[in-house]
Amino acid sequence: MIIFIGYNIVGDGTPAALLPILTGKTEKELPEARRGHVGANTVDKFPWIWNKFKGRKEFHSKSCFFK
DSSP: OOOOTTOOOOSSSHHHHHHHHHHSSOTTTSOOOOTTSTTOOOGGGSOOGGGGGTTOOOOOOTTOOOO
C-alpha cells in the first residue's frame, strides 16, 4: 500500500485525482480529450511527466548504497 503524505484530492473522480499528479495541471487546464466532444484530441498531447525524462539514461547497480 502506498500512502501519499500531503496528497489532496483536487476534483471528483479518477481523472481529476490523477491528472495533476501525472501532468502538473488540473483537468480544466488540459485540452478536451473525451470522445464525442467538440474539439476533442487524444491524451498524447498532455504534458505527461515522463515526457520530461525522454532520452535520459538510467542505471541500476547492486553495489550502490544509500544511507
